[in-house]
Structure formats: C-alpha cells, structure tokens
Amino acid sequence: MKPFAYHQPDGIPDAAKLLISIEDSKLVAGGMTLIPTLKQRLASPAALVDLSKLGSLKGLADGGTTITIGAMTPHAVVAASKLVQTKIPGLAALASMIGDPAVRSRGTIGGSVANNDPAADYPAGVLGLGATIITSKREIAADKFFLGLFETALEPGEIITAIRFPMPLKAGYAKFKAPASRYALVGVFVAKFADGVRVAVTGAGPGVFRVPPMESALSENFDPSAIAAIKINTDGLTSDIHAEADYRAHLVTVMAKRAVDAALS
Amino acid sequence: MGNVIGIGAAPKRKEDQRFLTGRGNYVSDIKRPGMTSGVFVRSPHGHAVLRGIDKSAALASPGVIAVLTGDDVKADSLGSLPCGWGITDAKGTPMKEPPFPMLAQGKVRFVGDMVAFVIAETPEQANAGAELLKIDYEVLPSVVGVLEAVRPGAPQLFDDVPDNICCNWELGDKAAVEAAFRKAAHVAKLSLVNNRLIGNPMEPRAAIAEYEPGTDRFTLWTTSQFPHVVRFLMGALVLNIPQHKLRVVAPDVGGGFGVKQFHYGEEAVITWAAKRVKRPVKWVASRSEGYVSDRHGRDHVTEAELALDENGKFLAFRVNTLANMGGYLSTFGPNIPTNLYGPLLSGVYTTPAIYCNVKVVFTNTVPVDAYRGAGRPEATFVLERIVDVAASEMGIDRVEIRRRNMIPKEAYPYQTPVLVQYDSGDPMGCLDGALVAADVKGFGARKAASARKGRFRGLGYSTYVEACGLAPSRFAGRLGARGGLYESATVRVHPTGQVTVMIGTHNHGQGHETTFAQIVSDKLGVAFENVDIVFGDTDRVQFGMGTYGSRSLVVGGAALSKATDKVIAKGKKIASHLLEAAEADIHFESGKFSVAGTDRMKTFEEIAGAAYVPHNYPLEVLEPGLEEQAYYDPVNFTYPGGCHIAEVEVDPETGTVTLVNYTAVDDVGTVINPMIVEGQLHGGIVQGVGQALFENAVYDEGSGQLLSGSLMDYCMPRADHLPMMKVATHSTLCTHTPMGVKGCGEVGTIGSPAAVINAVVDALSHLGVTHVDMPATPNRIWRLLQNASLPVAAE
Known part of the structure; x- marks a missing residue:
C-alpha cells in the first residue's frame, strides 16, 4: 500500500468538497474492493475520503410503497432486515448471497452500486427493481445509472446517499456463483410490478443489463416456462477461464427461470 | 502427575493449544534487531532475454539499502540451485540439467522468475524502490503446455536442451508389454490430462536471515518442511557456507503440502544478502507472489492402454506421459513424474507386464515439483480411470473387474513388474468394507430419487495403493537420489524423568507433537504431558530429512522407536545394578523396571535420577546420563x-x-492416534x-x-463443497517398520481424484x-453434455 492522506468528513457537503478539491482522491465506504486494490498497489490515490462517520447514510426507511436504504448500510443489515424480508424478500436474499460474512458486515450498498463491478449482485437488484439512486446532487433512475464496466452516471464529487426501491408484487434473485470468487458468474433479478416485469442480469457481460424478451414473456405469464425457450445472444457476453460466452448465455435463461421460481415461492 | 496416553488413544493435539490461542510462532512473527525488508522483483514475462538492469533510480529511492541482481550473484561466484535427483534415460544418459540461478542471468523463463532483490528499511520503501528498477527485457514467445513444448519449432528454453526435453525416461519391459498387447482380446485406450495444481498453504512462504560477524555464523528462519536439507543444499552447494556456520530454523509453519519441501532461491538470496548488508533481512511473500513462485504440482498429458483377455484379466499396461517441469528443475522435480509415478502403475492388480515412458519437459511456467501425493495421484488416476473404461467397454461390472485382477491378501509380499515389492495389504478387504460403508446396495434407489429431481447420480470407485515412507536410501540411490532418506531421533531423558525428543521431521499441521509424544508415553510409561517434541532447528536437532512423502511416522517414528528402545536397554543396565539382579532378569513395563518373579522394582524416574546422579552406578562399564539417538533407514517403502x-x-x-x-x-497400518489419522484422511x-x-x-x-x-x-x-465423509481404516500391519505403521498423510489425495471422476463419468455414462x-x-x-446429448436423444 502506498501512503495516502485520510479524511473522515462529518457531512456530505464536506465530503463532496474534499473529493473535488483533492486531485486523485477516492471515496471509501466499506472498502471491500478499494482496500484490496490499495494493498496490491493497483491504485494509489492521494487521499481517501471515508464516509463511515456519516450516520445519516446508514439504515432503512419504510416509505409505504418504497423502501429507502442508506448508502452506508452494510449488506448484512439489508439481509437481516425484517422490512426487506417482508416487502422485497428477493432483495434480502440477494444481500445474503454477497461475498462472505466478513464482506457482508463491512460492504455497503452504496459502495457496491457506485463501483458497478460487472459481477456484483446489487446492480441486478437495483436495475431489476427499477430503483432510484439518490445522490448528493439529484435522483437518478437505475436505467440511466449503470453505464457499463465500472462506469456509472455519477459525476465527479457526486456521492450516493441512498437508494429507493419500489415494492414489487413479487421479486426473486438467482445467482450462479463463480466457483472461486463467488461473484455472480451469472445472476438474474426478476421483479413483477402491476405494470409489468423487469429482468436484470449481472455477471454475464461487461455490465448489468435488462432482457426485454423475457420481460414481455413474463409480463404475459409470470412462470418459468414462459422464458424457458428464450435464448440470449452471446454477442458482448464475457468469456474467461471460468465460462465462455455461450455457457453464460445459457445460464442467463436457467437463472432467470430459477429467479421466477424464487419469486413465486 | 499426568497419565500415560499411548498408541491407539486419541488425545487432543498438544500443539493446538498455542495455535488456537494465537500463540504460534511463525517466521513472519519473528523480529530481529535492525531488521531490513526485502522484496523480490519478478519477471512479468514468461520468456525474455534480460538485456540489462538499471539500479540507479531504485538505489536513490528513500530507504533503499541495496539492490541485488544476477550479475551480483555471478560476481560472488555463487552456485546454482541444486536438483536432488538425477534421472537417466533407458540408455543411462543423464537428464539435461541446466543451471537454475537464484537470480536470473541472461534470460527469464517463467512469470515470477526472480530478477532482483531490493532491500530497504521498510517493506513500503522496498516496494517503492522495486517499482523504480528499470529492467530491459527482449520478450520472446512462451510455451506453457507440454504438447506444445515438444512440437518442432516450439520456443526453446535452453540452447542445449533440444525440444525442451529434460529426460526421456522409461520403466518396465517394453517387449513383454508389446507381446501381451498382440494377444489381447480387448485393448482399452484413454487420453487424459492431469491438471496443474497450486498448493496454497495457509501461510505464505517467508524467510529472515541474519549474519553474526563475531562468530561468522548465519541463521536462516524459513518456512520449510526440511531445515537440515536446506542447510545442506544451500550451505554446501549454493552459498559455500560450512555446515557448522549455518543454522536453519523452520519454526511453526502453516501448512506445506510439498510446497515448502524445496530449497528455494529466495532462501539463498536472503542469506547471502544478510551478510552483504550486515543487517538481518526479512521477506514475506504475498499470496499473489506465492501463485507465481511456489512450486506447482501435477501437469501431465497421458496416453494409456490396457490389454485384457476375454475374461477381463489385465495382461499388460502401457503408459506414455508428458510431464511438465516448468522453467527449471526444482529440488525433487524430475523424480516426481518418474520414480514416484511409474512404479505405482501396478496398483492393487496382478498386471504381469507394464511399460511406462515419461518425457520430462521444460516449459515457461513455474517449476513443477512434489505436491501432496506427488506422482502417485497421477499414476492412480490413470490406472483407476482406465480400469473403468475397460470395464465399461467389456460390459463387466466395475467392482467385478477389480476383484478379478486384485492381488489377494495371501499373495503378499507381492513383487510388481515395476520395481516395487508390496510387503502387506488387503485391497479386497478394503473394497468389501467400503461397499458396505457406502451403502452401494442402496445406490439404485438414491439414483432414482435424483432422477426424479432431474439430476444424474453417479458412483465412482478407486481401489489404490501408494508407496510412501520415503525412502530406503540404497533403493532411492539406484533411482537417482543424490541424498539419503533416513531419519533420526534423539530421546533425552531429564534427571527428573521428563523427556525431550529431538526429531528430524517437521511438524506443520500433521500433529507430530502429539503422535510422537504418544509413542514415547506408551513405550516409556512416561506421562503424555511430560514429553516434548523438538523439531525444525538445525542447532537443536541432530539431523533430519524433514517431512514429506508420508514419511514422518514411518521413518521418523521408527527412529524414535529405536532410540526409545535404546533408552530402555540402558535403563535395564542401570536397574540391573541397582536391583542387584542379572540384566536378563530385568523386565520393563509401564514405566517400571522390575526383577522378574519378584516385587523388587525401580521406577523410570528413579533410573533417570541414578543416571544423572551416579553415586551408586556402574561407572566402570556404563556412562552416566540417559540420552539415546537412533538413525533409521527403511528397508522398503x-x-x-x-x-x-x-x-x-x-x-x-x-x-x-x-x-x-x-x-x-x-x-x-498401525494407527497411533485415530483422530489425527481421520483428520489426515479428511x-x-x-x-x-x-x-x-x-x-x-x-x-x-x-x-x-x-x-x-x-x-x-x-x-x-x-x-460447503463437501459432504460429511465416512472414513474408516482396515489395517494390515507393515512387516518391516518397527510399529507396523504405513503412513497416512497422502492416501486421501491419492485415492480420491479417480473416485470422484469415475463417479462423474458414471453419472453421465447414459449419455x-x-x-x-x-x-x-x-x-x-x-x-x-451439449456435445453428448444429441446422438442420445436420437436413440
């Protein structure tokens, strides 16, 4: 790890100011990606701006038709939340499948969504549920937020403060874990709303994406059989030593069916 | 006063007290006054000419003390890393043995090959300095697979190793095998790959070296499975340090699995550097560094053929293997895919003729060497897979074909056609026991239940034997070993009757401090808690070859048993004097020396006291003190x-x-501690x-x-990948080890890959x-399944 300055601001405006004023500074939430990167000397920011003192960013709020989760809320808290378990059990299940217990107790939803790792779980839940990303500056719809491999709509100095999830009629997540890393080789989040179904896929490509043919088929008939014959085009899907693109494409269909099963159970 | 805890008991492990309470003492825990930090700069290329290294920016970096490279090694006339085995081809031509410099000279041959060592005041400064080193590489194409490496036109690692072949090794009667194949009713053929593995012990490798000018002595603390061998190889063959001026300490070591049983260049570089910078030098590998520098395991490509008669009796077995050695020869490298592979191809079967050819091949990969099982899992996998293939092709049940070819219990000792003679065994008994324990009868119902869930269920067998307890020195010498493979133990009885054992094996997870203490407690009648086992320090332990090849109990335990017997023998002489009886009449049992047929006796403690306070003692014929040493060289594996x-x-x-x-x-064989054996098997x-x-x-x-x-x-x-395992022993006693032990460190690794893959193939065989x-x-x-299911669907 190379030396860096460390700041622990008391408020969002201070944090945003530090991020803008210090060139090459980085925000740290749970640090589950950033700290290993620093240790391997793959990143060497001049300063870290740590959000851990901002208590207002932690916790969940029941908005009646929505649940708002503070950006600094750890995965373990979301997984164990009675509110989430009752209203969006698929999201609680997703949180319970991230990493291992140590990662779940340190890693945060805001950190995961801002990082937008192509194999992370939360982007599938956020996009699948059509959530809204609330930042220090504005509100961004999930459909406009994830821009591809580690890219998001966040501007310099913009900080995620919370994520607001609409409550679906039904929702489920199915994840095929990469054998070594246990990131999603393919993870599919399915959510049924009164006005239709959303299907979001993580792990399979360079960034989370929706599958419109599955969405329309499931909107007609919310049953695994409705999508069993839908094949995903392998163009743009990831091939690596663990899985070639055609296997990932196949797994999208399998995991989508299992996510529907999970939503129905 | 504690209790005797002897052979067959299952006390909790002594060493776990310190491990579970965070009081272990690993190399990275050790701090020396004035200690510096070193980092190795490793090649990022698989194959490249090393055109030059500019140290100036690195040397100017804050805190950097020295930067050492291959040129410095050359200037100091240091040796190359030695290979402990020299194998030959069928004509007796020695293997190609290119030098393995401790820091690369002229060329780098794998990603991770060491190019420079940067020493600084702190690890951060060493890392920062290392990043400033300017290394000029001329990148060459790499070759990493064995098939690719022997192809015409493949990149050549060494100028004087044509086709990258280190040795074209053979074993067995080729003509007899060919004759048997000509009259075979059926020939089963199988091509397979034995995948390359990386050991990943929990503790990464680490080392600290220190030089004391006052005594001209070096001390190296290192994560090693065999400190005495490191002292010899590094001191005598690489750094030219006399043995009495070099202490090697391997303290608590967090797992080895073979990865730590080699002499690594890092050890030599650090020891050499400590004298050059006149301060202790410490290096601790990162996990990532371990991946590209810890010796890898396995990596074979094999073609095998099994000839059978019309009844499924094996007539002959022919195996052609390409074995990957990586970029250089590691300590045991060429021995593993040859001597520890070919002689295992008979398995538990009566195959009369076997021929094996192994081409040992250099590639641009991390050197390959022993990894738990070392050669024997590879052999077992080939044999147990092809037995299943033959059974399937001939329509014979997989258990039945094994029974038809198994060596019956009565046929032991059994001479195989591939050098080794099995002293004892009962493979049929193990098979029968396993069939019951695994509820094979109930498999059909379980398979049907799986099918109802849309799952395919399969059952796989592996009936196997391994050669361990490495090794009979004379036999190993004939096969190319350049050292002995015996073990030594000293039993020091203190004046108060407690015992310290100095043994040359190394405990890095195997439970030696418990198992060896049980042997002493059992034999001397001394309380279990009154026995300590000392290992891993060349200044404290007389000598030793270390721990690998399931040898610690078999060879080290035998030396310990012999030394203990010598203590008893001397104790009898002392007792004979004190009890005024003939030595032949002294009987020793449960810690008491007694005169046969009388109630006159002396306790073990009294005898120990007399040995160290020899007032009433036969000084004319017997030396004072009660400390005995034994070396044991096994007569067979x-x-x-x-x-x-x-x-x-x-x-x-x-x-x-x-x-x-x-x-x-x-x-x-004999089980000393069933809990530890079960753990080793698991x-x-x-x-x-x-x-x-x-x-x-x-x-x-x-x-x-x-x-x-x-x-x-x-x-x-x-x-969470694993079910609860059912593990049991069905022991026959080894006929040539003092306690009848056979060793258990590697059996699990050797038997299991074939069993699992045979089960997977069974599950999918209908496709x-x-x-x-x-x-x-x-x-x-x-x-x-994508490729397999189409023709089946048409059936």
Missing part, C-alpha cells in the same frame, strides 16, 4: 492404500457436480476432491501469463460420456 467410493449428483441444466457422499476405507480427500472438481492452474500460451493467479480465479475446495478431464467444472460438464 510402505504401501498404504484402500478403497474410496465417491457419489456425485450432476445438475444437467447448469453442469454443476455436487459431491453428495464420500466413503474411504484405508489400510494405513484433509487428503479434500485436496483430491479439489483437483477433481475445482482447482486448475491455467497459463496463457504464447505470453506465459498465469491466468488463475489468485484465489479469485483459482478455486480451492471449501467446507455416452466415457471420460471427463479434471477439474469437472460446471462449464466443462455443460459443454460435454
């Missing part, structure tokens, strides 16, 4: 083995293989399951980059699948 049965379920939708049941019935099985289902070291052909260079990409088995290469990952199985 030992041959543990058994039957493993794996049961798997395959999800055809995703290709996921789940190991649902695992049963092992093993013959490990651990060994898990490592074999890891190879079969998860682990794979993948290199990129051309660039030589390791693509599976972290725990994110290299899948180690985890607790026409006849072989699955390891690891049977979901991706690989799904792809196999």
